Amino acid sequence: MKRTLLLLSACVLSACSSYQVPDSPAFSAAETWAIMPMANHSNTPLAAEKAEQLLATQLYAKGINTVRYPTVQATDLQSILDDGAKQQQAQAWLATQPIQYVITGSVEEWHYKSGLDGEPAVGITLEVKSARNGQTYWRASGSRGGWGRESVSGTGQIVIEELLDGLTVTPRQNN
Numbered sequence: 001m002k003r004t005l006l007l008l009s010a011c012v013l014s015a016c017s018s019y020q021v022p023d024s025p026a027f028s029a030a031e032t033w034a035i036m037p038m039a040n041h042s043n044t045p046l047a048a049e050k051a052e053q054l055l056a057t058q059l060y061a062k063g064i065n066t067v068r069y070p071t072v073q074a075t076d077l078q079s080i081l082d083d084g085a086k087q088q089q090a091q092a093w094l095a096t097q098p099i100q101y102v103i104t105g106s107v108e109e110w111h112y113k114s115g116l117d118g119e120p121a122v123g124i125t126l127e128v129k130s131a132r133n134g135q136t137y138w139r140a141s142g143s144r145g146g147w148g149r150e151s152v153s154g155t156g157q158i159v160i161e162e163l164l165d166g167l168t169v170t171p172r173q174n175n
Helices: 002-014 047-061 077-081 083-094 152-164
Strands: 017-020 026-028 033-035 066-068 101-112 120-130 136-145 168-170
Touching: 017 152, 033 047, 047 066, 047 101, 047 152, 101 136, 101 152, 120 152, 136 152
Parallel strands: 026 168, 033 066, 033 101
Antiparallel strands: 017 136, 101 120, 120 136
8 A cells, every 4th residue: 555655656746747858968168158048938928038047047056157148128018028139139149259059948838827726837948059050959848847835936947957957068177
């Protein structure tokens, strides 16, 4: 009986998240990295910007110092919701920068589920590309449903951390 309950608990817990994280080539933390705008496919405004902030923190924890694209001043709701202008300005900025790797992606889900518990649900895709030719070197995606007392940002941080665990990074050489 105890064994059956343990097995059932493991099945329930594993159903709360899903990750596709392939092995990555080795990336150097000494190279220049930029976080580019993430696409927001969720129904939550500014979810991509929140994920970008969490991504910057997690990359820093892995020893990667990043620069972010210049922010676009939003003057109205249309400019907040339209990713096109932000993408164009970020690409124009990138063309002038000595950057090796770009990390970007998309937010598919970033909200609280409806119902009594209101559990957070997050789905994110990340990819590392060449800044010069756009070639994709690595791509991973993951989703997670948190528990009733968790925050969406905390759940997003867990998803990003799990995804970046698949990123092989060689540390900087100290001189």
